[in-house]
Amino acid sequence: MQWDYSLGAWVGYLRYRSVWPLTLLALKSTAYALAFTRTPGFQTPSEFLENPSQSSRLTAPFRKHVRPKKQHEIRRLGELVKKLSDLTGCTQVVDVGSGQGHLSRFMSLGLGLMVKSIEGDQRLVERAQRLDQELLQALQKEEKRNPQVVHTGPRHRPHHVVRWVDPTALCEELLLPLENSPQSEARLLLTGLHACGDLSVALLRHFCRPEVAALASVGCCYMKLSDPGGYPLSQWVAGLPGRELPYRLREGACHALEEYAERLQKAGPGLRTHCYRAALETVIRRARPELRRPGVQGIPRVHELKIEEYVQRGLQRVGLDPHLPLNLAALRAHQAQENRVVAFFSLALLLAPLVETLILLDRLLYLQEQGFHAELLPIFSPELSPRNLVLVATKRPLGETFSVLETEDS
Numbered sequence: 001m002q003w004d005y006s007l008g009a010w011v012g013y014l015r016y017r018s019v020w021p022l023t024l025l026a027l028k029s030t031a032y033a034l035a036f037t038r039t040p041g042f043q044t045p046s047e048f049l050e051n052p053s054q055s056s057r058l059t060a061p062f063r064k065h066v067r068p069k070k071q072h073e074i075r076r077l078g079e080l081v082k083k084l085s086d087l088t089g090c091t092q093v094v095d096v097g098s099g100q101g102h103l104s105r106f107m108s109l110g111l112g113l114m115v116k117s118i119e120g121d122q123r124l125v126e127r128a129q130r131l132d133q134e135l136l137q138a139l140q141k142e143e144k145r146n147p148q149v150v151h152t153g154p155r156h157r158p159h160h161v162v163r164w165v166d167p168t169a170l171c172e173e174l175l176l177p178l179e180n181s182p183q184s185e186a187r188l189l190l191t192g193l194h195a196c197g198d199l200s201v202a203l204l205r206h207f208c209r210p211e212v213a214a215l216a217s218v219g220c221c222y223m224k225l226s227d228p229g230g231y232p233l234s235q236w237v238a239g240l241p242g243r244e245l246p247y248r249l250r251e252g253a254c255h256a257l258e259e260y261a262e263r264l265q266k267a268g269p270g271l272r273t274h275c276y277r278a279a280l281e282t283v284i285r286r287a288r289p290e291l292r293r294p295g296v297q298g299i300p301r302v303h304e305l306k307i308e309e310y311v312q313r314g315l316q317r318v319g320l321d322p323h324l325p326l327n328l329a330a331l332r333a334h335q336a337q338e339n340r341v342v343a344f345f346s347l348a349l350l351l352a353p354l355v356e357t358l359i360l361l362d363r364l365l366y367l368q369e370q371g372f373h374a375e376l377l378p379i380f381s382p383e384l385s386p387r388n389l390v391l392v393a394t395k396r397p398l399g400e401t402f403s404v405l406e407t408e409d410s
Contacts, residue, residue, distance in 0.1 A: 074193070080379055092188050100124055187211075198224065208370060250355065280296070360376055
């Protein structure tokens with residue numbers, strides 16, 4: 001086995017019929033050298049060695065309704081937030097864009113933190129509140145069954161708030177302390193697990209307020225960043241020539257290198273999805289030239305479909321007539337380019353960590369330019385969670401303590 005720097009993964013030795021072009025080798029090495037490391041300070045998470053579907057580091061009540069990826073994320077980020085809260089003396093955690101509340105629930109009912117959970121979707125908040133009650137009942141039953149296990153520390157239910165956070169304006173609700181946290185003593189820690197697009201930027205702007213002492217933000221959906229407004233933020237990146245990041249680059253930065261490296265190794269029929277999607281785009285642009293890169297919801301079992309069947313389903317998903325007349329000869333010609341499309345996608349993916357690095361570096365510098373202390377730490381296993389870099393910031397220096405936040409507890 002050898003490490004493939006272009007994909008950030010271990011791959012088997014391959015034999016090529018010719019030497020790769022020197023320019024391609026140089027591009028691969030340069031992209032790897034300039035990108036932030038995505039490798040955390042641990043190997044494959046030991047929590048899934050016994051059962052790949054259940055984290056051994058979470059008790060059964062906290063695993064219910066939570067996929068393995070999310071189990072890993074809420075445990076790792078929750079434990080980092082707990083350490084950061086203790087180091088900075090924060091009295092309240094604000095989880096922004098909390099969704100169904102899995103992270104908030106673990107931090108409050110599992111780690112004893114005071115948590116305010118902010119989410120703009122009323123339905124998700126109602127679901128989170130039901131899951132809170134279900135978890136509380138499960139924990140109480142577990143304690144009755146096993147009285148030897150004594151629960152230590154406070155157990156606070158998260159306080160849920162339905163509120164849409166405008167990325168361009170200050171959200172006072174986000175900064176208000178809970179009723180049992182007096183205004184004079186409130187020190188807030190802001191966090192967001194894969195807060196989408198400009199929502200991550202909003203967290204940074206709110207961090208600048210005096211009420212906030214610490215930040216732990218994991219971004220996502222870079223293609224939804226506004227420009228200007230969401231990128232660039234720092235004066236340094238704004239002054240770079242050619243700093244523009246078009247939609248295609250920002251969208252590519254959200255793809256999973258490690259997962260795609262595995263797909264390339266297997267060389268399965270699922271790789272044809274890229275070719276099918278490209279063919280669909282040509283049909284969409286002929287029918288509606290102004291409709292560019294519309295979101296196409298996942299089409300199951302693509303590799304079992306004929307290309308015309310995929311195109312018809314895709315047209316329906318973007319609101320176009322699925323019975324539009326199709327040029328089957330042209331679609332077949334597109335399908336014949338499948339290997340070239342995969343090669344092109346692989347080259348684009350080579351740059352994904354570099355684009356993500358520029359976006360996150362911009363956020364890091366934005367905080368440092370204002371005199372704050374910030375670091376980027378890879379806390380998730382990239383195989384489980386591709387967006388695995390957390391931006392940690394504090395108002396006062398922590399020095400080498402930042403490295404403690406990244407480590408696994410024994």
